[in-house]
Amino acid sequence: xxxxxxxxxxxxxxxxxxxxxxxxxxxxxxxxxxxxxxxxxxxxxxxxxxxxxxxxxxxxxxxxxxxxxxxxxxxxxxxxxxxxxxxxxxxxxxxxxxxxxxxxxxxxxxxxxxxxxxxxxxxxxxxxxxxxxxxxxxxxxxxxxxxxxxxxxxxxxxxxxxxxxxxxxxxxxxxxxxxxxxxxxxxxxxxxxxxxxxxxxxxxxxxxxxxxxxxxxxxxxxxxxxxxxxxxxxxxxxxxxxxxxxxxxxxxxxxxxxxxxxxxxxxxxxxxxxxxxxxxxxxxxxxxxxxxxxxxxxxxxxxxxxxxxxxxxxxxxxxxxxxxxxxxxxxxxxxxxxxxxxxxxxxxxxxxxxxxxxxxxxxxxxxxxxxxxxxxxxxxxxxxxxxxxxxxxxxxxxxxxxxxxxxxxxxxxxxxxxxxxxxxxxxxxxxxxxxxxxxxxxxxxxxxxxxxxxxxxxxxxxxxxxxxxxxxxxxxxxxxxxxxxxxxxxxxxxxxxxxxxxxxxxxxxxxxxxxxxxxxxxxxxxxxxxxxxxxxxxxxxxxxxxxxxxxxxxxxxx
Numbered sequence: 001x002x003x004x005x006x007x008x009x010x011x012x013x014x015x016x017x018x019x020x021x022x023x024x025x026x027x028x029x030x031x032x033x034x035x036x037x038x039x040x041x042x043x044x045x046x047x048x049x050x051x052x053x054x055x056x057x058x059x060x061x062x063x064x065x066x067x068x069x070x071x072x073x074x075x076x077x078x079x080x081x082x083x084x085x086x087x088x089x090x091x092x093x094x095x096x097x098x099x100x101x102x103x104x105x106x107x108x109x110x111x112x113x114x115x116x117x118x119x120x121x122x123x124x125x126x127x128x129x130x131x132x133x134x135x136x137x138x139x140x141x142x143x144x145x146x147x148x149x150x151x152x153x154x155x156x157x158x159x160x161x162x163x164x165x166x167x168x169x170x171x172x173x174x175x176x177x178x179x180x181x182x183x184x185x186x187x188x189x190x191x192x193x194x195x196x197x198x199x200x201x202x203x204x205x206x207x208x209x210x211x212x213x214x215x216x217x218x219x220x221x222x223x224x225x226x227x228x229x230x231x232x233x234x235x236x237x238x239x240x241x242x243x244x245x246x247x248x249x250x251x252x253x254x255x256x257x258x259x260x261x262x263x264x265x266x267x268x269x270x271x272x273x274x275x276x277x278x279x280x281x282x283x284x285x286x287x288x289x290x291x292x293x294x295x296x297x298x299x300x301x302x303x304x305x306x307x308x309x310x311x312x313x314x315x316x317x318x319x320x321x322x323x324x325x326x327x328x329x330x331x332x333x334x335x336x337x338x339x340x341x342x343x344x345x346x347x348x349x350x351x352x353x354x355x356x357x358x359x360x361x362x363x364x365x366x367x368x369x370x371x372x373x374x375x376x377x378x379x380x381x382x383x384x385x386x387x388x389x390x391x392x393x394x395x396x397x398x399x400x401x402x403x404x405x406x407x408x409x410x411x412x413x414x415x416x417x418x419x420x421x422x423x424x425x426x427x428x429x430x431x432x433x434x435x436x437x438x439x440x441x442x443x444x445x446x447x448x449x450x451x452x453x454x455x456x457x458x459x460x461x462x463x464x465x466x467x468x469x470x471x472x473x474x475x476x477x478x479x480x481x482x483x484x485x486x487x488x489x490x491x492x493x494x495x496x497x498x499x500x501x502x503x504x505x506x507x508x509x510x511x512x513x514x515x516x517x518x519x520x521x522x523x524x525x526x527x528x529x530x531x532x533x534x535x536x537x538x539x540x541x542x543x544x545x546x547x548x549x550x551x552x553x554x555x556x557x558x
Contacts (some may be wrong), residue, residue, distance in 0.1 A: 005133045006140045006171050006267045009161045011208070012148040013178030013197030018214040020177045021074035022247050024144040025081035027175070027259065029251040031140055032082060033281045034260050035272025039138035040078035041090045041129060042071065043145045045153035049095040052448075060317030064477045064529055065091070068451025074144065076321050076529070081251070083532050089132040094153065097124050117156060125160035140267075149176070149201045162205045173266050176201060176208040177241075180215040180223065189215060191226050198231040210237045210262060218242045237262055248289045248533060255282055288331065288533050295336040299547055301326060302340045302360040304347075304380050306373045322366050322394065325531035329540040333548060344373030347380055354383035361554075362390040362519075362547035365397030367477070367526060374420055378404050385512070390519040390546040392539070395478050398510055398522025399429045402482055402490065405510075410493035412486070419480055428490070430483040449476045453501065453525070455508040461498035462521055463509045466542035472499070474508070474525035481524065482507040499523070519546030 010024045021042070028038040048054060051062040052070035063076040069088035079086055101124050105115045133141050145161070147154040165172035178194040198208060211227055213219045219240040228235040239257050244250065254260075264270060272278045305319065323339065330337040340360065346352040357363060363384045365377055377397075381404040384391040393401045399417055406415035406428045414425025452473050457464040464470070482490075482497070484505060491497060494516065499509030512520040523539065531537035 007164060008140065008142045008173045008175060008263065010142060010144045010175050010177060011158065011201065013176045014148065014193045015179050016148050018177060018179045020144050021077050022250055023177045023212055023241065024142050025077045026250040026254050028142045029081045029285065030254050030260050031263065032277055033255065034264065035275030035278030036140050037138045038082060039090065039133055039136040039141040040082060040086065041092065041132050041141055041143040042074045042078065043143060043157050044072050044093040045147050045151065045157065046093050047095045048093055049099055050093065061320055063321065064450055064475050064526065066452040066475060070450065073317060073320050080324060080532055083534055087135055089128065089135050092128055097121055100124055121156055122160050122163060125157055126164055149197050155204065158204050158206060170267065173263055174206055174208040175210045175212060177212045177214060180213050180219065182216055189217065189223055191223050194227060195230045207232065209266060210239065212239045212241050214241050216243050246289065246292050248292060252282060252286060252289055284534055291331045292327065295331060295334060297335045298338045299330055299335045299544065299551065300338050300340060300360045301547065302342055302357060302363045304342045304344050304363060304365050304377060306344055306368050319366055321528040322364065325528035325537055325540045328531050328533055328536035329544045332536045332541060333544050335548065344376035344380065346376065348373055348376030354379050357383055357389065358387065360389065361551040362392065362543060364392045364394065365400065367395035367397065374400065382408060385517065385520055388517055390543060390550050392543045393522030394528065395524060395526055398524050399480060401522040402428055402510055405493065405495045406486065406490055410490050412489065417480060426486065428483055428486045429480050431480050448479050451475060455499040455501060458498045461496060462511050462514065462519065462542060463498040466538040474527060475529045476525045478524065518550060519543055
């Protein structure tokens with residue numbers, strides 16, 4: 001174990017989906033505000049090696065780290081709350097662990113021993129958690145163990161945490177985030193499920209030091225005392241976490257409940273009063289959270305996508321980084337985004353007319369894969385271009401922007417992307433050559449351009465002005481690119497590729513000049529992945545500014 005390093009394990013009780021990730025991120029934020037270098041780690045009990053092949057409508061978005069690792073969406077919250085990039089060592093899955101141990105066994109690294117779950121799987125987990133602390137140079141790690149206590153899948157991770165505590169009791173702190181239901185016919189908050197969840201955790205040899213009680217209403221003193229008495233926890237260590245409108249209020253609520261003053265003494269630590277982070281405290285975060293709540297002026301943004309098929313609850317998961325990036329830039333400009341989710345299939349089928357888009361202040365077409373609703377998206381892009389509605393295309397949204405322009409302005413009527421029609425007359429969007437063989441063999445894992453890559457921005461463009469920089473680094477997640485053989489033809493027709501790779505082969509940003517359109521811009525990368533609450537992404541901010549100008553123009557009749 002890293003000398004003097006402290007570990008906080010966050011474990012779920014009763015049921016999943018109650019906000020362990022936000023709780024872990026908020027704990028990290030509060031401790032960071034006390035002057036400590038914090039590391040946030042996500043443990044996913046899935047046998048998937050990474051999150052790249054998971055369906056976003058079932059599991060939420062795959063958040064891509066700078067390294068290119070595709071991870072759980074909680075890693076996005078971790079980066080947003082801490083305000084910094086995290087390395088791939090901060091993400092663990094059961095698939096990674098088992099794959100590593102089996103590979104070591106094949107390489108005879110265990111010296112011919114019988115390789116078993118205990119101790120080899122357990123020790124691999126411990127080593128990776130400790131390695132993440134070393135690589136980050138942190139002082140305190142907050143590790144969220146996915147799933148719920150009682151799940152077979154996460155037992156080994158809890159066992160690893162137990163062993164870490166047994167080896168150094170003063171360096172480990174356990175928190176259970178548990179749900180307390182209020183049955184409608186009973187009308188009373190029930191603590192029994194949480195009591196049972198803690199007893200289940202006790203059966204693994206782990207006693208939580210703190211319980212964060214999630215519920216629709218705040219926990220009263222009676223419930224706190226009941227949990228404390230039945231589960232051997234001090235009453236002041238039972239923290240109430242009722243439903244709130246904004247996840248960004250959670251760190252403020254934890255801070256108000258003196259969460260850091262409970263955790264730090266356990267580690268024999270104090271607030272670093274002379275530390276720059278401690279002096280800043282929660283000031284900037286509080287200002288941001290207040291702006292999110294108090295902003296009244298609204299901006300109507302249409303988000304035209306495809307992952308809407310299983311109901312509204314999916315949206316915040318499949319597009320969470322896009323949603324948050326829009327919020328950050330909007331709040332910074334004193335407005336609140338009102339997002340309107342529109343299925344591109346409705347335009348394709350004729351259920352909706354593109355004229356209905358005229359009521360919005362801006363249009364976003366986010367990333368995605370496959371052919372569902374593509375012709376509908378192309379209709380939307382054409383309408384936005386012709387009617388000068390601010391448009392922002394992300395990844396696929398940029399590729400389709402190029403296809404639409406090629407068809408209607410560059411004289412390439414048969415233009416398409418290979419992803420949709422590999423026999424199209426003009427494949428203006430094509431697959432990267434090095435990936436074709438993998439796809440032919442149906443080897444879909446790791447076939448994309450992933451992670452952070454540099455791009456140079458051309459002078460006099462919207463992108464260059466927004467970034468105020470010549471060189472930028474952005475994160476990618478895609479298989480297809482603008483085909484080099486069509487770049488000159490498309491640019492001659494008026495579209496500007498304002499961001500290009502250092503070797504000038506890959507088109508990273510496409511835009512129309514300001515004298516042609518107030519904001520028609522698409523990125524091959526995913527700028528939403530690097531948007532932060534206190535540092536909004538410049539391209540999202542430029543889009544919001546254009547949408548505000550467009551809205552003002554509509555209201556004045558200009």
